[in-house]
Amino acid sequence: MTTETEGRTAGSSPAGAATDASAGTSQAELATADALSYEQARAELVEVVQRLESGGSTLEESLALWERGEELAGICRAWLEGARARLDAVLEEEEAEAEEDEED
Numbered sequence: 001m002t003t004e005t006e007g008r009t010a011g012s013s014p015a016g017a018a019t020d021a022s023a024g025t026s027q028a029e030l031a032t033a034d035a036l037s038y039e040q041a042r043a044e045l046v047e048v049v050q051r052l053e054s055g056g057s058t059l060e061e062s063l064a065l066w067e068r069g070e071e072l073a074g075i076c077r078a079w080l081e082g083a084r085a086r087l088d089a090v091l092e093e094e095e096a097e098a099e100e101d102e103e104d
Contacts, residue, residue, distance in 0.1 A: 037079075038075075038076060038079035038080070041072045041075040041076050041079070042072075042076055044068075044072055045072040045076065048065050049069060051065055052065050052066065
């Protein structure tokens with residue numbers, strides 16, 4: 001079983017787990033992901049989408065918002081992929097322990 005410290009080290013930030021899993025995530029997104037929690041990135045993404053949907057922005061502002069939204073979506077994706085990797089690791093470990101118990 002993974003200790004709490006090992007679990008935090010292996011998956012406390014999206015960068016470690018998402019590097020392999022997300023070919024579309026840039027290094028800048030991963031660096032920013034370390035600075036933003038999933039909740040912060042998601043909340044900002046919601047604001048960006050609302051501003052884009054409300055209209056009234058210039059083309060240049062809309063493009064900047066779109067780019068920021070893509071970056072935030074990548075950050076959220078990295079966090080979610082990291083969480084998925086951690087869950088998969090725990091499930092695999094539990095399955096291996098159950099198989100060991102059955103053999104005994």
